[in-house]
Amino acid sequence: MGKKLIIGNWKMNLTIHEASLYIHKLDKLIVSYSNVEIVVAPSFLALPALSMQVDHSKFKLAAQDFYWRDEGAFTGEVSAHQLRGLVKYALVGHSERRHIFGESGRVIRHKVQAALRNDLIPVLCVGETATERADGETIGALQDQIIEGLANVTSDEAAKVVIAYEPAWAIGAGKTPSPRQINQAINGIRNQVAHLFGDKTARDIRVLYGASVTKDNAASFLDISGVDGLLVGGDSLNAHAFSEIVNKAQEL
Numbered sequence: 476m477g478k479k480l481i482i483g484n485w486k487m488n489l490t491i492h493e494a495s496l497y498i499h500k501l502d503k504l505i506v507s508y509s510n511v512e513i514v515v516a517p518s519f520l521a522l523p524a525l526s527m528q529v530d531h532s533k534f535k536l537a538a539q540d541f542y543w544r545d546e547g548a549f550t551g552e553v554s555a556h557q558l559r560g561l562v563k564y565a566l567v568g569h570s571e572r573r574h575i576f577g578e579s580g581r582v583i584r585h586k587v588q589a590a591l592r593n594d595l596i597p598v599l600c601v602g603e604t605a606t607e608r609a610d611g612e613t614i615g616a617l618q619d620q621i622i623e624g625l626a627n628v629t630s631d632e633a634a635k636v637v638i639a640y641e642p643a644w645a646i647g648a649g650k651t652p653s654p655r656q657i658n659q660a661i662n663g664i665r666n667q668v669a670h671l672f673g674d675k676t677a678r679d680i681r682v683l684y685g686a687s688v689t690k691d692n693a694a695s696f697l698d699i700s701g702v703d704g705l706l707v708g709g710d711s712l713n714a715h716a717f718s719e720i721v722n723k724a725q726e727l
């Protein structure tokens with residue numbers, strides 16, 4: 476089994492200075508790096524400074540978003556092409572991008588392709604809303620998001636993609652699905668990947684769980700069959716809490 480992948484999504488938090496202090500602290504708190512790939516996703520502003528600061532054998536960087544065109548007249552945007560060499564991963568289609576900023580399936584598909592074209596690993600975020608879950612449409616919603624996000628991707632490319640299962644209703648809510656519900660959702664995701672790209676890709680593709688992961692419940696998610704790692708929001712803002720999550724993943 477590969478290393479567990481633990482990603483901290485800082486969202487719109489931490490200044491450049493705070494980000495730098497955080498990494499300094501985190502490095503002291505992590506016991507070992509051997510079984511875990513540790514990734515932090517700061518704001519665009521902090522990326523250049525952190526890229527200079529971090530030991531890249533210990534920490535990888537991720538972008539939280541980007542625009543899918545490589546360059547041009549797109550005021551305010553940052554492209555995957557500009558991020559090349561600066562980050563290893565890039566989140567795509569995070570629930571907040573979909574629901575607050577109205578990002579469509581078409582845009583998300585373009586972003587997955589732009590990431591791959593620029594040698595970034597896309598972390599395609601999928602998840603059902605509260606209404607979809609209440610209506611028994613969870614698996615269908617996840618499968619639709621996989622079909623949309625991975626359209627026009629080859630099976631070799633699909634095997635590189637990371638999929639993060641983040642139920643929209645549980646993000647930042649202090650609520651989580653049961654282990655059984657997470658396992659069902661992840662099986663639904665892998666079944667759809669198998670349908671599109673074959674069984675080998677479905678086995679190889681890494682699937683993370685995210686939404687209200689804390690230092691206290693992280694181990695319980697990592698124990699669920701099919702979970703290859705975690706995407707952590709709120710608890711990743713505290714170096715102590717995030718280091719505990721990493722240290723738990725390391726022990727498993």
Ligand code: 13P
Nearest residue numbers: 484646647686687708709
């Ligand atoms: P929380 O861990 O704060 O629920 O956020 C999850 C998330 O959106 C990570 O991308």
